[in-house]
Amino acid sequence: MAYVALHMKYSVLQVESILFKTASRNIIPNWEGGQYEGDDATRFEALRLAMELGVDYVDIELKVADKFISFISGSKPDKCKLIVSSHNYQSTPSCEELADLVARIQAVGADIVKIATTATDIVDVSRMFQVMVHCQVPMIGLVMSEKGLMSRVLSPKFGGYLTFGTIDATKLSASGQPTIEELLDIYNIRHIGPDTKVLGLIANPVKQSKSPILHNKCLQSVGYNAVYLPLLADDLARFLSTYSSPDFSGFSCSLPFKVDAVQCCHEHDPIAKSIGAINTIIRRPDGKLVGYNTDYIGAISAIEDGIGGPGSKDAAVSPLSGRLVVVVGAGGAGKAIAYGAKEKGARVVVANRTYEKAVSLAAAVGGHALRLAELETFRPEEGMILANATSLGMYPNVDGTPIPKKALSFYDVVFDVVYAPKVTRLLREAEESGVKVVSGVEMFVRQAMGQFERFTGIEAPESLMREIAAKYT
Numbered sequence: 453m454a455y456v457a458l459h460m461k462y463s464v465l466q467v468e469s470i471l472f473k474t475a476s477r478n479i480i481p482n483w484e485g486g487q488y489e490g491d492d493a494t495r496f497e498a499l500r501l502a503m504e505l506g507v508d509y510v511d512i513e514l515k516v517a518d519k520f521i522s523f524i525s526g527s528k529p530d531k532c533k534l535i536v537s538s539h540n541y542q543s544t545p546s547c548e549e550l551a552d553l554v555a556r557i558q559a560v561g562a563d564i565v566k567i568a569t570t571a572t573d574i575v576d577v578s579r580m581f582q583v584m585v586h587c588q589v590p591m592i593g594l595v596m597s598e599k600g601l602m603s604r605v606l607s608p609k610f611g612g613y614l615t616f617g618t619i620d621a622t623k624l625s626a627s628g629q630p631t632i633e634e635l636l637d638i639y640n641i642r643h644i645g646p647d648t649k650v651l652g653l654i655a656n657p658v659k660q661s662k663s664p665i666l667h668n669k670c671l672q673s674v675g676y677n678a679v680y681l682p683l684l685a686d687d688l689a690r691f692l693s694t695y696s697s698p699d700f701s702g703f704s705c706s707l708p709f710k711v712d713a714v715q716c717c718h719e720h721d722p723i724a725k726s727i728g729a730i731n732t733i734i735r736r737p738d739g740k741l742v743g744y745n746t747d748y749i750g751a752i753s754a755i756e757d758g759i760g761g762p763g764s765k766d767a768a769v770s771p772l773s774g775r776l777v778v779v780v781g782a783g784g785a786g787k788a789i790a791y792g793a794k795e796k797g798a799r800v801v802v803a804n805r806t807y808e809k810a811v812s813l814a815a816a817v818g819g820h821a822l823r824l825a826e827l828e829t830f831r832p833e834e835g836m837i838l839a840n841a842t843s844l845g846m847y848p849n850v851d852g853t854p855i856p857k858k859a860l861s862f863y864d865v866v867f868d869v870v871y872a873p874k875v876t877r878l879l880r881e882a883e884e885s886g887v888k889v890v891s892g893v894e895m896f897v898r899q900a901m902g903q904f905e906r907f908t909g910i911e912a913p914e915s916l917m918r919e920i921a922a923k924y925t
């Protein structure tokens with residue numbers, strides 16, 4: 453498997469096509485987590501031949517490095533650098549253990565140290581970063597699995613010698629590996645260096661999000677030195693306290709952390725405080741975390757313009773005024789929509805799987821609560837508006853929907869916060885029932901505009917955001 457390694461030298465990247473004998477798992481020996489079951493002599497001979505053919509690097513496992521160096525009896529061409537590697541497919545050791553491993557690899561005569569571990573929690577990556585920034589020799593430090601992605605993209609920021617990307621997304625050599633195209637075109641890795649700010653979406657799941665493509669393309673368009681990452685976290689507070697550097701300067705916050713985020717922030721925008729949910733966290737230079745909610749304006753303005761046409765969000769009297777809005781879901785997005793609908797003069801009904809949460813949110817906005825099952829027959833009046841604020845229908849569970857199709861004809865307008873896929877089962881069935889629909893893509897773009905301006909202090913490039921959202925959702 454030919455590998456393309458993105459080689460960072462003083463943050464100038466050279467994309468080099470390098471044959472790594474052991475880079476691809478199907479020729480990493482099985483005792484190092486790969487699939488190669490042959491003998492070392494055959495492997496060593498192939499590496500020796502590769503050096504003769506002029507490869508820039510040869511990568512050999514620490515366990516057999518002494519044996520390999522004896523095998524080539526010191527006849528390594530000066531041009532070829534020897535990478536000595538260690539793979540851990542189960543976990544990421546402590547900083548001390550990683551530092552000890554660096555020393556052991558150095559001691560066998562490596563030109564470049566390479567340590568690849570596995571993240572069981574996204575905070576594991578911070579230990580690799582700590583060892584990399586203090587390493588006195590060229591070092592490749594990578595943390596495998598989806599939770600380790602930031603180690604691959606931020607390698608140039610923390611002094612990594614190179615990072616790996618696969619040419620074909622269907623043929624990874626290690627879990628969580630991005631493609632070369634993603635590294636270059638989405639993460640703009642050629643321009644990542646020690647001063648690059650880190651932004652990202654803290655959520656679980658996170659793979660479905662289009663925020664990375666949206667924000668990274670817009671950051672590049674305005675020349676702002678930051679990269680936006682999908683951050684698959686298990687605990688919001690632990691993530692924020694681990695990555696506490698001012699360089700980690702702004703986050704989108706989504707399922708399931710929008711309500712937790714309130715307790716994690718030191719200060720809150722008044723609207724976010726009233727809603728009781730945060731989808732945008734800004735770390736000020738003094739280290740304080742400030743919470744905002746851009747879902748509110750994103751969803752409500754999308755629904756208003758969806759009901760009354762473009763510009764209705766600015767009308768003296770909101771098209772929502774006096775209407776009955778049924779909000780399905782009492783989590784972060786549901787709180788934002790229920791609060792926003794009330795602010796716009798609507799009457800609010802909240803339905804939620806956990807009825808007590810529906811009762812609590814309904815009480816907060818002076819509305820009523822429903823059990824999910826009651827949606828099937830709930831039809832107190834004409835002209836109602838339905839807003840789905842659950843993740844039902846979100847990729848990959850695209851067959852989910854919060855309400856039976858036959859009940860959709862009770863509504864004038866149906867809105868879905870879910871934007872991946874762009875046309876959810878709920879929106880499809882609403883259209884089939886002759887109901888006006890408002891896509892979650894509208895909310896997604898509008899809430900992202902507010903976030904972008906908080907992240908950068910620069911007005912969001914709306915037309916570019918709409919172009920990207922149209923292309924990638």
Ligand SMILES: O=C(O)[C@@H]1C=C(O)[C@@H](O)[C@H](O)C1
Nearest residue numbers: 661662663704705706731747
């Ligand atoms: O990228 C997403 O899917 C996130 C989804 C949301 O609901 C927003 O509040 C976040 O800001 C972005």
